[in-house]
Amino acid sequence: MTVGTQKNPDFFDTKVLGHPAGLFVLFFTEMWERFSFYGMRVLLVNFLTMAIISYNPGWEWVPENATSLFGTYAMLLYITPILGGIIADKFTGYNWAVVIGSIIMTLGHASMSLETEASLFVGLGLLIVGTGFFKPNITSIISEMYKYLPNKKDGAFTIFYMGVNAGAFFGMLLCGYLAEKLGWAYGFGLAGVFMLLGTIQFWLAKPLFGSIGEVPKITLKEVEQPQEDIKKTNDKPNPFTTLDKILIAIASFIGLGYAINDPMSKIANIDMFAWAQLPSVSGQYVVVLFGLLVFLFLVISRILRYEGVLRDRMFAFIIFAFFTVLFWMSFEQGASSLIIFARDYVDRSLSGSAAIAFNVINTALTVIPLLIITYVLFLLGKRTFNKIPGSNITLAITFIGVWILTVWMLNRDWNTNSYEVSYKSIKTKVVENGKPKLTENGKQIYSYTPIYEDYKVKPSDLVVERKVNIAETFNFRLGEIIPIITKDNVNSTFGYLTPAKLKDTRLKAEQLDKKTSKVVMAEISDIKDKEVEITVSWFSILNSFFIIAFASFFSKWFDSKYNPSATVKYGLGLIVMGVGFGLLAWGSSGIQDGVKVSMVWLIFAYLFHTLGELCSSPIGLSYVSKLVPARMIALMFGMWYLAIAIGNKLAAVLGGEIENITQEYSLSTFFLIFTVVPTVFGLIIISLGKLVNKLMHGVK
Structure with missing residues (x-):
């Protein structure tokens, strides 16, 4: 019996694939957290920048504003874990920190699914705080698990990071698919559902961990550095001086101030650093440059004090x-x-043999890893069901849900039809700097604006017929007139509006006092082979x-x-x-x-x-x-x-x-x-x- 098994006999007796079963509980916990995180991450900028009247309406923010908000969110995700780790070390322990973080993140995803500005900002704030609790502490549990089995730690983290990538893979795939095909709320909501189920399965598996993950009794200060390395590096204490602390406070204040001010100044036009404005430089960048200089002085001065x-x-x-x-x-x-x-x-868009090839590849790409992970779930349940039945049942429910969504997605793609539709459009010469814009061959470039249902054609308009393919699961007849609307922000991809979507589109245009609903009436001019439209x-x-x-x-x-x-x-x-x-x-x-x-x-x-x-x-x-x-x-x-x-x-x-x-x-x-x-x-x-x-x- 190894030292590790002596310290945690029950924990290490339940092994799966040569590792403690608890590792795979953490594997699935991290998998569902990454599922929700990456599922939301892949949607946010797309949702914020999508046209407000379109097939899948977004908020029509300019990319500069949308990415400014996302950048602040992503930035803070790497800062709050520092505080979360300190709180777990001193007060809550790792297990409770993971649960607290998971619950907060679940609420964040739920808030975002409401699709209002207030709920979006609240949701992102909750995700930032929740990640601060979750991210550093689940890896700390693994480190504690393998404290007495260091030779197995590399293999354990390899397995664990497979869970990270599996969660990211299925989160982006399924949340993205639901959001783009059914609506954004479905994608944001699905991320929250699996975050909640992952939390439940982790909490119900607590009997498997024993004392592992509780408030640690040994702190980082007690970790000893090898004596020979201490002599080699001349590692003498370098305490923070009063000046150091002042500089840290200034740099931290400026850094966090910039993170908040950047999206706030662009989205709400509220600029905390307007007072520092220079003729050609934004005030916040002047302040950030000063903060960067302060930070560099702090770092370099501290390093020079070492020997x-x-x-x-x-x-x-x-x-x-x-x-x-x-x-x-x-x-x-x-x-x-x-x-x-x-x-x-x-x-x-892919049609014919290309669509079939994609569906075959996508099916294999999705089903094979899902089968492998399901097999791991089966092994885990076989070894631990008597000890943690609730956790195993919760995991089984999550995987049944993933299988249902996966089969639905693949079936939908395999049964999508391709139609050629024709619609009327206004042809206009493209002018740049007062001159006609030409191709490399010297030919005039034209733009084509679809004639929307509520647009009155003028005598000066040059009306032409345009044709485009649409990929839908509905069955249309040749010559049938259907309402279509753009699926992107450049009016080049269209989708069919169901009666419910058509009603909502017209209502939204009326509520926003838009001049047009952007609905185009098109005729089915040809029925083609199978087609698949790959999601963003x-x-x-x-x-x-x-x-x-x-x-x-x-x-x-x-x-x-x-x-x-x-x-x-x-x-x-x-x-x-x-x-x-x-x-x-x-x-x-x-x-x-x-x-x-x-x-x-x-x-x-x-x-x-x-x-x-x-x-x-x-x-x-x-x-x-x-x-x-x-x-x-x-x-x-x-x-x-x-x-x-x-x-x-x-x-x-x-x-x-x-x-x-x-x-x-x-x-x-x-x-x-x-x-x-x-x-x-x-x-x-x-x-x-x-x-x-x-x-x-x-x-x-």
Whole structure:
């Protein structure tokens, strides 16, 4: 019997796939939390920026405002866990912190499903607070579980992170599908339902954990650093001075102030930093620049107070943190600009053999992992049903729900019909800077505005017939007149309005005092083969899929004799990600108004972004623990998450400029920015390899 089994006999007697059954309880708890988080994340910007009168009405915010709000939300998600971990350590314990966080997040999702401005802001606030309790503490439970079995910890976290990716995969897939096909409230609501069920199954599994997860008796201060490393690093105390504390307060106040002020100034036109306005620079950016200088002075002055090896290692840590900001600034375009790009600029319709091929791939992509996870659930139930029956029953209910939704989704896609519809449109010459806008071949470019049902045609209007395909589960007759309305913000994809939707659309236009309802009366001109319209959210699942597919390869590579240095890994991550954006810049170059990009470019972009993530993202936290002494781990983890938070905020702010840059220059130019910047900085950090290795003093 091992030390671990002596400490927790009941806990370690129930094993599944060679690991304690409790690990798989945490696996499913994290899976449902990630299901709800990523399910909501993939919807938010799409919902906020969707036209207020459309097939699936949103709020018609400009991308700049929508991504500003999302960026603040994403930023705070990486800051509140620092406080949540402290509260759990001192007061609640990990188990209660996870439950409290889960309940708060469930309320957040429920609030968002109401689709009012007040409920949206309340919901996001609850999700931020709930994540603060949940995120740091579920991993703390795993660490405590394997305290006496360190040789099994790597395998445990590998299994656990499979749950993270499985939850992200199914959350984005199902929440996104329901939201786009049935309505946003269904997507936001589904995220909350599974968050609640995940909470219940975790709480009912408490008898399995015993004392694990209660308020810890050993704090971080009691963790001993090896004596030889203390001698090597000259690790003398470096207490915070009064000036340090003042600078921390100033930098924190400015950082949080900016996070709140940015969306508030853009959405509500309330600017707390207007007093700092310069002729060509926003007041909040002047204040942020000052706060950044304060923060840099604080960090550098503290590092210079250390001696020798430790001081050098801390500088190496700061270099890694800087490039981490740059990485996430580009990578997190997947939650903002790439959502808008997939919706408005990518051709997501497949017909005939292409539709069949997609349905086959999508069925395998969905059903196979779901079968594997269901089998794990069966094994867990077999081992633990007598001890935690309620938890097992709750888990069974959640999976029955997922299977029902999955079968419904796949059946709907397999039975979607394709129709060609014709409608009247007004043809207009496109003029730019007072001159006709021409193609590369010198031909005039025209725009086409659908003739809505309540529009009165003028004698000067040039009316032409336009044809477009629609994908629907309804059966229409040739020659039938049906109401259709745009599904995106560029009037290029249309969907059928059921009688209920038609009534709601007309009513909304009347309530908003809009001049037109945007309803177009179209005629079924041809009945085609089967067709499938891929949802915007489907592309986001590719990241999770590619991680699962390639993670083992990268793990073996990094464990081999060909394992590259940390700077090379970071550099490759940035460069490979830049290649992904380069493909998007190439694919979208020279496209005309109304023309859409092949989805192949976006699929390959997600592939390269994921490969870049696998190069650089996993090594970050590892180097935090290697470069700093044990007594500083908590502070440095906080610094690391702060770097990620800043990267997320910058990603959203820059992503919100997609429409502005596209209108001023081109869509290709927007993606070219994210091609050049990561590539250049990737080459820079690779060139700094010798310097960084010297600063790390033997840390590998």
